Amino acid sequence: MGFFIEATIGGLMSGMLYALVALGFVLIFKASGVFNFAQGAMVLFAALAMARFAEWIPQYSGLENKLLVNVLAFVGAMGVMIASAWLIERLVLGKLVNQEGITLLMATLGITYFLDGFGQTVFGSDIYKIDVGMPKEPIFLFEKVFEGGVLVGQEDLVAALVAAALVGVLAAFFQYTGTGRALRAVADDHQAAQSIGIPLNRIWVIVWAVAGFVALVAGIIWGSKLGVQFSLSLVAMKALPVVILGGLTSVPGAIIGGLIIGVGEKLSEVFIGPFFGGGIEIWFAYVLALIFLLVRPQGLFGEKIIDRV
Amino acid sequence: MLYRENGQFKTTYRTDQQIFPIAQDRYLVLALVAAAFLVVPFVASEYLFRAILIPFLILSLAAIGLNILVGYCGQISLGTGGFMAVGAYMAYNFFVRIEGMPVVPAILLGGLCATVVGVLFGIPSLRIKGMYLAVATLAAQFFTDWAFLRIKWFTNDSSSGSVSVSGLSMLGWTIETPADKYLFCLGFVVVFALLAKNLVRSHIGREWMAMRDMDVAASVIGIRPVYAKLTAFAVSSFIVGVAGGLWGFVYLGSWEPAAFSIDRSFQLLFMVIIGGLGSIMGSFFGAAFIVILPIVLDQLPGWLGIPLDTALTSHLTFMIFGALIVFFLIAEPHGLARLWSVGKEKMRLWPFPH
Numbered sequence: 206m207g208f209f210i211e212a213t214i215g216g217l218m219s220g221m222l223y224a225l226v227a228l229g230f231v232l233i234f235k236a237s238g239v240f241n242f243a244q245g246a247m248v249l250f251a252a253l254a255m256a257r258f259a260e261w262i263p264q265y266s267g268l269e270n271k272l273l274v275n276v277l278a279f280v281g282a283m284g285v286m287i288a289s290a291w292l293i294e295r296l297v298l299g300k301l302v303n304q305e306g307i308t309l310l311m312a313t314l315g316i317t318y319f320l321d322g323f324g325q326t327v328f329g330s331d332i333y334k335i336d337v338g339m340p341k342e343p344i345f346l347f348e349k350v351f352e353g354g355v356l357v358g359q360e361d362l363v364a365a366l367v368a369a370a371l372v373g374v375l376a377a378f379f380q381y382t383g384t385g386r387a388l389r390a391v392a393d394d395h396q397a398a399q400s401i402g403i404p405l406n407r408i409w410v411i412v413w414a415v416a417g418f419v420a421l422v423a424g425i426i427w428g429s430k431l432g433v434q435f436s437l438s439l440v441a442m443k444a445l446p447v448v449i450l451g452g453l454t455s456v457p458g459a460i461i462g463g464l465i466i467g468v469g470e471k472l473s474e475v476f477i478g479p480f481f482g483g484g485i486e487i488w489f490a491y492v493l494a495l496i497f498l499l500v501r502p503q504g505l506f507g508e509k510i511i512d513r514v
Numbered sequence: 515m516l517y518r519e520n521g522q523f524k525t526t527y528r529t530d531q532q533i534f535p536i537a538q539d540r541y542l543v544l545a546l547v548a549a550a551f552l553v554v555p556f557v558a559s560e561y562l563f564r565a566i567l568i569p570f571l572i573l574s575l576a577a578i579g580l581n582i583l584v585g586y587c588g589q590i591s592l593g594t595g596g597f598m599a600v601g602a603y604m605a606y607n608f609f610v611r612i613e614g615m616p617v618v619p620a621i622l623l624g625g626l627c628a629t630v631v632g633v634l635f636g637i638p639s640l641r642i643k644g645m646y647l648a649v650a651t652l653a654a655q656f657f658t659d660w661a662f663l664r665i666k667w668f669t670n671d672s673s674s675g676s677v678s679v680s681g682l683s684m685l686g687w688t689i690e691t692p693a694d695k696y697l698f699c700l701g702f703v704v705v706f707a708l709l710a711k712n713l714v715r716s717h718i719g720r721e722w723m724a725m726r727d728m729d730v731a732a733s734v735i736g737i738r739p740v741y742a743k744l745t746a747f748a749v750s751s752f753i754v755g756v757a758g759g760l761w762g763f764v765y766l767g768s769w770e771p772a773a774f775s776i777d778r779s780f781q782l783l784f785m786v787i788i789g790g791l792g793s794i795m796g797s798f799f800g801a802a803f804i805v806i807l808p809i810v811l812d813q814l815p816g817w818l819g820i821p822l823d824t825a826l827t828s829h830l831t832f833m834i835f836g837a838l839i840v841f842f843l844i845a846e847p848h849g850l851a852r853l854w855s856v857g858k859e860k861m862r863l864w865p866f867p868h
Contacts, residue, residue: 307648498638
């Protein structure tokens with residue numbers, strides 16, 4: 206039993222991490238109808254920027270205070286992400302208004318290639334460390350309830366808390382600020398939003414910047430877990446089933462979807478995997494999402510897709 | 515002046531419905547095919563065959579297959595690499611396990627296996643649409659990647675996980691030199707391109723296009739969505755599977771699952787989009803563009819005499835590739851095939867545009 210709970214909790218934690226990346230997809234799809242394949246590349250790019258800034262700032266300015274350096278690096282990386290959001294809107298999406306979904310998808314794939322190459326040209330292509338002081342040692346929980354307790358990585362715990370906090374902040378931002386309201390209006394209906402004077406282009410820059418922010422947070426958490434390297438951009442592949450399971454247009458869906466996929470993946474790997482020779486978590490999430498989609502084609506919390514003739 | 519259809523009157527339905535109704539087009543294509551069969555094998559260098567012509571032919575075949583699904587039937591698929599893998603591995607199994615199995619039937623049987631898998635993964639398309647479907651087709655990609663890596667039966671229990679094929683021959687013709695391989699692929703490509711072109715002109719092709727343009731309206735006028743979508747998946751994955759078989763047998767010779775990874779799926783989708791959705795001709799343009807571009811980008815610093823180290827070159831290649839993709843999508847979202855037809859329109863009036 207303790208083992209089962211341990212696996213479940215582990216799954217929930219990694220589910221939160223997937224949800225963090227999935228959030229970026231949902232934000233952009235909701236506001237602009239673009240399925241942003243570049244989210245994974247953005248995670249890598251942001252993490253690279255963060256890692257390198259944290260390395261360069263002490264080198265050139267002699268700052269020693271680690272907290273200050275990390276904060277400065279974070280601000281710097283955020284600046285880079287905002288700049289790239291602006292550039293993407295300016296140079297790519299602004300010129301592709303009214304194109305079909307698949308063209309936009311391909312454009313974000315182009316952005317993916319560009320960001321991958323650009324990030325590694327500017328920031329280098331070795332493995333870098335991000336050290337924001339996350340605790341590493343695993344801890345035991347519920348030692349009184351089960352024999353041996355439940356082993357939980359503190360790192361995962363912190364990551365899950367950060368993800369939860371981020372979702373809270375985003376929800377508040379969407380619900381209570383003027384910009385958030387404008388974002389929701391654009392998401393509901395582009396033309397109606399434009400006709401009451403909401404500047405679409407600025408909204409898109411904001412959305413991409415927010416997605417960049419989410420990517421940065423995800424990059425820091427994943428990066429301090431795995432190290433900042435090229436494979437970080439593959440995290441997006443893990444997050445895709447989460448997005449379609451939860452629904453492309455739903456922020457809470459990304460979280461719930463993440464949790465379902467996380468738990469399903471862990472449990473299947475532990476309990477079903479040995480029968481198939483292991484490694485099934487690569488496709489299990491997709492098949493799980495596919496089965497859910499057969500019942501609800503718009504995902505668990507997505508807006509109902511209505512066909513009109 | 516040269517490209518003008520004046521005086522070409524169609525007096526029978528047959529002449530009106532032929533593939534290239536304009537005589538100049540017909541002669542041009544015939545000349546191209548003849549040149550490809552008769553001239554190219556004698557003039558092209560070995561490097562040209564290996565690096566450009568053979569991959570170009572096989573990938574255009576795969577792009578034609580994908581174009582049927584994405585361009586004609588409107589079902590976005592990111593699992594093409596997976597279907598190619600099915601074609602390649604099953605063809606390998608037929609070839610190795612059955613004594614005296616000729617190459618061509620093995621490849622075609624591999625394609626049939628890909629058809630079965632394609633239809634299986636196409637079933638969700640009856641319910642899932644758009645981006646949801648695109649992501650769902652990734653299931654096919656990751657599942658096949660895993661299956662050919664982990665299930666030993668598919669790789670004939672080879673310890674390294676990679677399989678290899680040698681001693682290709684057809685009706686006493688041993689396919690050894692690059693020129694032989696090129697001709698072998700060319701034969702497949704010509705037959706399948708003709709087949710695909712005729713399919714999309716027939717009633718079944720019109721059903722696909724109706725499905726693409728608006729599936730609800732299509733089913734209202736009596737097109738069965740199940741039949742239309744699944745036939746598109748079947749035909750598409752058959753062609754893609756055959757291309758996969760050729761890729762493994764002829765181009766690679768020995769391969770492992772990484773040869774058919776998700777990057778291959780994206781690459782093929784790029785070809786289809788850049789070449790032009792819903793155009794057989796466009797598949798060739800797209801394949802040529804995507805095959806040649808990285809080679810040119812790779813060689814460019816050397817030609818210009820700028821010394822760059824390899825890592826930087828590969829990163830720059832990524833950047834330029836991405837930027838060019840975006841540029842092409844912005845400049846001509848309908849692809850190179852559209853540029854071609856615009857060019858032809860211009861040619862009809864040239865040099866007297868009034």
